[in-house]
Each structure stands twice: as C-alpha cells, then as structure tokens.
Amino acid sequence: MPDYSDKVMDHFTNPRNIGELSEADGTGEVGNPVCGDMMKFTIKVKDNRIEDVKYLTFGCGAAIAVSSMVSEMAKGKTLEEALKITNKQVAEELGGLPGNKLHCSNLGADALHKAIEDYMEKHGIKSASAT
Amino acid sequence: MKTINLDYAAASPLDKKVLDKMLPFFTEHYGNPSSGHSLGEMPRKAVAEAREQVGSLLGAEARDIIFTASASESNNLAIKGLIAGGKKKGNHIISSEIEHFSVLNQLKTLRKQGFEVTLLPVDSDGLVDPEELRKAIKEQTVLVSIQAANPEIGTVQPLEKLASIAREKEVIFHTDATAAAGWLPLDLKKTEVDLLTLAGDQFYGPKGSAALYIKRGIRLVPQVEGGIQERGLRAGTENVPAIVGLGEAARLAHESLTDRSEAIAAIRDELKENLLTRVPYMHLNGHPDKRLPHNLNLSVEFVEGEALLMRLNMAGIMVSSGSSCTSQALKSSHVLAAIGLPPELAQGSLLFTLSERNKVEDIPYITEQMESVAALLRNMSPLYHKFLKEDQINA
Structure with a gap:
C-alpha cells in the first residue's frame, strides 16, 4: 500500500458526496478499467453556480480521495471558478499524492470539467477555458 | 484490533x-x-x-x-x-x-x-x-x-x-x-x-x-x-x-508435507466456499482443483483491488492484489492477462495466501468484512451502477 497522507486517508475512509444525481444538468466521465481508474461526475447548476455535485468512482485509494476532494472544492463555485480547478491543486489540497499516482488517479478535475462542458454545450454557453 | x-x-x-x-x-x-x-x-x-x-x-x-x-x-x-x-x-x-x-x-x-x-x-x-x-x-x-x-x-x-x-x-x-x-x-x-x-x-x-x-x-x-x-x-x-x-x-x-497441505487446503476451501456464496459477483481465478493448497485468487467484480486491499486492511485483514494500482510499475498482473481475464476483473483481483497460522474460526469475520467492503465500494462504482441499470432493462 502506498504512503498516503492523512488527508487522503480521511477522504478515502469517509468519501463525501458519493452518488449520481438523478436529473443532472451535466455529466462527465473519464478513465477506463484498463488503466484502473474511472470517474463519473454529475452536477446540478443554478444561477451559474454548481449547486450540487456527486460522483461514482472505480479506482484505487487515491482515485477515491481525489473524487471526494474535487466534489468538495467544486460545490458552490461558479462554473468559471470550477473550470479553473486543476488536478495539481487537488493533489495539493490532499496534502500531496505518491509520485506514481499523480497522473493515473488524479483525474477528478478533468471529470468535473467534462461535466461542466456538457452543461454548457446543452445550454449553448461557450467555454472560455477548455480543459 | x-x-x-x-x-x-x-x-x-x-x-x-x-x-x-x-x-x-x-x-x-x-x-x-x-x-x-x-x-x-x-x-x-x-x-x-x-x-x-x-x-x-x-x-x-x-x-x-x-x-x-x-x-x-x-x-x-x-x-x-x-x-x-x-x-x-x-x-x-x-x-x-x-x-x-x-x-x-x-x-x-x-x-x-x-x-x-x-x-x-x-x-x-x-x-x-x-x-x-x-x-x-x-x-x-x-x-x-x-x-x-x-x-x-x-x-x-x-x-x-x-x-x-x-x-x-x-x-x-x-x-x-x-x-x-x-x-x-x-x-x-x-x-x-x-x-x-x-x-x-x-x-x-x-x-x-x-x-x-x-x-x-x-x-x-x-x-x-x-x-x-x-x-x-x-x-x-x-x-x-x-x-x-x-x-x-x-x-x-x-516430514509433514501431506498433512500440512491437506490441513491448509481444508481451510482455504472453506474460505473459498464462504466468500463465493456470501459475496455476490465474485469469480475464482486459476484452476479449480489443480492448485497450490494455500492459494486462493478471487476477483471482486465492479471494484478495484487497491481500494479493496486498503478497506480490508482497515478491518485488520491483509491481502494482496493483481491490480495495476497495487504494482510499482502500475501494470496489472501479466498472469491474469494471460488467462484472458478482462481488465476490470484483473483490477478487482484479490490474492489470499494462507499459512498454518490461519484459523477456520476467522472465516466468518473475513466473509463478513468482504461482504461489507465489496458492498461499500460497489455503491460508489460507476461500473456497478451501469450493471444495475442494464440488469433492470433486461428484466
């Protein structure tokens, strides 16, 4: 088992915001079982803000902690703010990730951005910053 | 603990x-x-x-x-x-x-x-x-x-x-x-x-x-x-x-090869039976009979091995996995690939290797923990949710 920070262990042990929003405004999926990690983010948007966010994750301890952290970071943010969340920031918020987990498991921000872009596309909003 | x-x-x-x-x-x-x-x-x-x-x-x-x-x-x-x-x-x-x-x-x-x-x-x-x-x-x-x-x-x-x-x-x-x-x-x-x-x-x-x-x-x-x-x-x-x-x-x-192997195989078989009956969607990897007496390899469908391993470890149970996340090289097991196991099942593989210190009395606890850990991780697995939806449609 890799050496995970206390923050990672906390989010792995008690993941926040698990699930799938039934009438989501936006959905974003990344990863596949071959690489070992998959994430599906669903969001509810109200007045240009992320009112609710949930995720489903298949993956290692880091992937689960990353998903949980991203959901916390995104909640309540405007779409523009949420689009600025980077995978690097997520890793930092988690007190760092083991080197070999930085790329494969750290996909949470990508999944979130995909969900936001899905929402924007459905509503004909042009994204200022592409992922 | x-x-x-x-x-x-x-x-x-x-x-x-x-x-x-x-x-x-x-x-x-x-x-x-x-x-x-x-x-x-x-x-x-x-x-x-x-x-x-x-x-x-x-x-x-x-x-x-x-x-x-x-x-x-x-x-x-x-x-x-x-x-x-x-x-x-x-x-x-x-x-x-x-x-x-x-x-x-x-x-x-x-x-x-x-x-x-x-x-x-x-x-x-x-x-x-x-x-x-x-x-x-x-x-x-x-x-x-x-x-x-x-x-x-x-x-x-x-x-x-x-x-x-x-x-x-x-x-x-x-x-x-x-x-x-x-x-x-x-x-x-x-x-x-x-x-x-x-x-x-x-x-x-x-x-x-x-x-x-x-x-x-x-x-x-x-x-x-x-x-x-x-x-x-x-x-x-x-x-x-x-x-x-x-x-x-x-x-x-x-001196005691046969006795040793038979005793450990009996515990292994009991563990296998318990896990395969009590935990849904688990699969045995490797030969059903021609296998080492102290070895059991199972795949837990819809979930990933490292998360399983960490959750079981929190319950005091130490196992190993063939998932890519548990390998230093981040590659899933070449053995599981060679037997043609699909990637998602290889990622959810768990390896149990027993010794004469393992006791039959521990099997109910192990089974109970496996049941709850598998359920908990499946609850957050996109693969499991997808499977449930398809199952509903088919029904």
Whole structure:
C-alpha cells in the first residue's frame, strides 16, 4: 500500500458526496478499467453556480480521495471558478499524492470539467477555458 | 484490533524450530565453513546436513544442491548460467507467459542478445498444454523453463508430462518451483528435471535462503564469480544461518508435507466456499482443483483491488492484489492477462495466501468484512451502477 497522507486517508475512509444525481444538468466521465481508474461526475447548476455535485468512482485509494476532494472544492463555485480547478491543486489540497499516482488517479478535475462542458454545450454557453 | 494475515506468500514467520536451529550459528558456531581450523568444522557439517535435507525434500542427492540467496538468483544461475556455458546447438528458448519476472526479464534480455524466445500461452485456468510444448520444440531449442506452480493463481502445471517431453526431445528442462516446493510432493526420481529453483521463505524458512538443484552433467557458468564455494558455481562466504534454516525448513516440510497441505487446503476451501456464496459477483481465478493448497485468487467484480486491499486492511485483514494500482510499475498482473481475464476483473483481483497460522474460526469475520467492503465500494462504482441499470432493462 502506498504512503498516503492523512488527508487522503480521511477522504478515502469517509468519501463525501458519493452518488449520481438523478436529473443532472451535466455529466462527465473519464478513465477506463484498463488503466484502473474511472470517474463519473454529475452536477446540478443554478444561477451559474454548481449547486450540487456527486460522483461514482472505480479506482484505487487515491482515485477515491481525489473524487471526494474535487466534489468538495467544486460545490458552490461558479462554473468559471470550477473550470479553473486543476488536478495539481487537488493533489495539493490532499496534502500531496505518491509520485506514481499523480497522473493515473488524479483525474477528478478533468471529470468535473467534462461535466461542466456538457452543461454548457446543452445550454449553448461557450467555454472560455477548455480543459 | 484483530489482525488476520492472508498474505503469507509475501512473507511468512519462521517456524520456531527453524529459528532455534539457526540461532547458534550467529554467535556460537559462527565460523567460516572454508576455514582449516576447528571453528570451521561445525558450520561445515551444518551446511552439509542442510544440503542433505534439501536434497531429501526433492528426492535428489545432496551434491546436486547449490545454495543461493533468493529464488531470483537461482533462476538467474539456471538460465543465464546455462546459456553462457559454451557453444549450444541453437538459440531458441521456450518458457510460458505466466512465469515470474526473474525468468521473464532474463528472457527479454536474451531476446535482445539475439535469442529466439517462445512464451507458451496458458488456458483460462492457467495450464500449459504439453502438446503445445511438443510443437514448440525445434532443432535449435536449448532450454525449456516452465514453473511448477504459479504463485499468483495457484495453478499447478503437469510438470512430469512437460519434463518428459523435453527429455524425449533432448532439451534441458528448468522448473521454477518456488511456489510449489514445500507444499507439493516433488520427487525428482519420478519427475526428471535438469534444473529446479526453490526458496526457503515460501515454507517457513528464512528470507534470503534459496537453492538450485542441478542435475549431474548439466554445465553452468557461475553468475557470481570469486571463490570456490558451492562447487565454484556461486562465490561468496556461505550464509550459514540461512542455509541451516533452509535445511531445517525443508526437513520439516518433507516430514509433514501431506498433512500440512491437506490441513491448509481444508481451510482455504472453506474460505473459498464462504466468500463465493456470501459475496455476490465474485469469480475464482486459476484452476479449480489443480492448485497450490494455500492459494486462493478471487476477483471482486465492479471494484478495484487497491481500494479493496486498503478497506480490508482497515478491518485488520491483509491481502494482496493483481491490480495495476497495487504494482510499482502500475501494470496489472501479466498472469491474469494471460488467462484472458478482462481488465476490470484483473483490477478487482484479490490474492489470499494462507499459512498454518490461519484459523477456520476467522472465516466468518473475513466473509463478513468482504461482504461489507465489496458492498461499500460497489455503491460508489460507476461500473456497478451501469450493471444495475442494464440488469433492470433486461428484466
């Protein structure tokens, strides 16, 4: 088992915001079982803000902690703010990730951005910053 | 918290009898077996006795046993040592897709040096088809190296048949018996192999204790050059305590091999039955019957191995996994790929390896924890949710 920070262990042990929003405004999926990690983010948007966010994750301890952290970071943010969340920031918020987990498991921000872009596309909003 | 180790192949405690036998050789009989004076006498005798004991475990002569420091070293001496030894009739080597990396990585190197390597496939249970071996052997084949049993999926190969085909075709046959030795009867008088690898830490002996059986007449080139220890095949002052420990572990294994294996297989089978009945969507990997008595490999569908491993660890249960996230190289198990397991099932694989310390009384707790951990992780798995939706549609 890799050496995970206390923050990672906390989010792995008690993941926040698990699930799938039934009438989501936006959905974003990344990863596949071959690489070992998959994430599906669903969001509810109200007045240009992320009112609710949930995720489903298949993956290692880091992937689960990353998903949980991203959901916390995104909640309540405007779409523009949420689009600025980077995978690097997520890793930092988690007190760092083991080197070999930085790329494969750290996909949470990508999944979130995909969900936001899905929402924007459905509503004909042009994204200022592409992922 | 209660802890239950189910990862004994990674590391096992020494048998107390083994430790007792080793201890005097650290402080009292610390001499060098090569010394001409009396301090060398006890260690020399002890090494000779250990050689007898390892020989007995295999049905071989003591003088055909060479001590090394790991199964990886033995495999390197067997393969590289043989290939380096003089002119050969050809440059073709046959092995299997599910060998240990200490075999596969050597073959990769040899391939770069111009050798032709054939890796035989295995069926969905992990068995090598002897007829495939027969077909693969050609005029240029100089070595066949196929493991006796697989440490990960536990499948036991038809060693006698494979070895006899190599013999018939006059090709040298090496077997990596690291996972099998001490657990399965290996009688080299019946199963005639030319080279065999074993390691003491797989049957309650010390880490850093291993051996290579070399049939008389097989010429190897030492991979550690220096003094003439171990018939000049492996230089370096003997690690007498480790060798003594390996000998004693071999003696104990030989003495009670059948009882030991039957007792542990009974616990393993009970664990298997409980898990497969109580936890839905679990699959057995490896051969249902032809497998190591202390090995169980299961895939938990829809979830990933490292998360399982971490959750079980929180409940005091130690297991191992073939998922990519649990490997340093971030690659899922080549063995599970070779038996054709789909990636999502390979990612959710769990390896249980038992020892005589495991108790049948712990099985209900293990099963209960597996049930709740699997349910918890499935609840957050996109694959599981997708499956449930499709299931609903189909219904």
